[in-house]
Amino acid sequence: MNRPQLIIATGKEKALLRRHPWIFSGAVKRIVGEPQEGDLVDVYSAKGQWMATGHYQDDSIVCKVLSFDTPDIDKDFFCQRLQSAIAYRAGLGFFDSSDTNVFRLVHAEGDFLPGLVCDWYNGVLVMQAHSVGMHRLFPMFTELFVDLLGTYGLQSIFDKSSATVPGGGEDGYIWGLEPKEWEISEHGSRLLINFFEGQKTGFFIDQRENRELVSQLAKGKQVLNCFGYTGGFSLAALRGGAQYVETVDISKKAIELCNRNVELNFPDTIAHTPIHKGVVADVLKYLDTIEEGFDYIILDPPAFAKNHRSLQQGLKGYRNINQHAMEKIQPGGLLMTFSCSQAVSNEDFQTMCFTAAANAHRQVRIVRRLPHAMDHPVSIYHPEGEYLKGLLLEIE
DSSP states (O other), X not given: OOOOEEEXXXXXXXXXXXXXXXXXXXXXXXXXXXXXXXXXEEEEOTTSOEEEEEEEOSSSEEEEEEESSOSOOSHHHHXXXXXXXXXXXXXXXXXXXXXXXXXXXXXXXXXXXXXXEEEEETTEEEEEESXXXXXXXXXXXXXXXHHHSGGGTOOEEEEOOTTTSTTOOOOEEEEEOOOSSEEEEETTEEEEEOTTTOSTTSSOGGGHHHHHHHHHHOTTOEEEEETOTTTHHHHHHHHTTOSXXXXXXXXXXXXXXXXXXXXXXXXXXXXXSOXXXXXXXXXXXXXXXXXXXXXXXXXXXXXXXXXXXXHHHHHHHHHHHHHHHHHHSOTTEEEEEEEOOTTSOHHHHHHXXXXXXXXXXXXXXXXXXXXXXXXSOOOTTOGGGOOOEEEEEEEO
16 A cells, blocks of 8 residues: 555654554654645554554644554445444443433544544434544445444434534535434433534533433432533433523523423423523623522533643633532532543542632532443543543532
């Protein structure tokens, strides 16, 4: 194969020998040939030994490695990787659940397919590329998924890569039915999904098990769901018997869809009892205005630290909202708090919560650590894949 080559500088092979799937530009001694964004490149040591094959990127991460075992990257290679990803979810029973029909089907590096995310929404498969190399392969992936998922009831394939890859084009359906909205079920909660306007691939699937925990702990409680998006945590709280729930998000469209989701699930109750209120507001400013009446607060903000350069500023943002929540929550209340910033480590996150607690002058105990769900496996060679950090805290 006459591919472009990346020659790794002497002494820079350590990460590759540990099978880390990212090659940084600083590790490359020279480039043989003229690879374009998304091209396959072979990676060699300074002594001329083949080490890996992956997709070239014109970025600080210059290559995302597809294989450390073979340079033969073809349709059969990808078919085997997709089959493995599907078999893993099938083995966990995700395709057989009677009350949950939404889950992650391909988790990038966690399924040894860096640059590719695929989510299953009750028969609609949403593909999202995080590399040009993967986006180029969408026609082939479509063909493979139609074959591999036919027995599971595949109805549509949606490309949602416009914001995640250079030249991603417009989001839209590339196979099958083309519904404007789609209904899913999560632990019995019904939710409407708009793939065109929704964040991520349409919904925050990674929080599924944490939302189920909310439903187990919410009975009789006054719940404040901050950065609530379309109400996943709010529906879980109401399903668990919460007395009252407020959902706060800065997006008017998100709150409008949240209100529709609440009405979809509790049409009789909301007609007679004010169990839910959707609020369009900046969360930090809103926390300043509320009374000390909530005994369960959920903080699920967007990534405040997009990279290590913005880590300290991001941690400051997390600390501010957590301190405000701790100051306002009822004694004995529960705070469920998260960071989805890959740059924030578990240690960083816990230290931030410690500082927020000290500033709020509250006694705080860690009840449980909260990772993402089992359909988001993390490669042991790529610890950065453990991006979601969460803590359930009791505020005395």
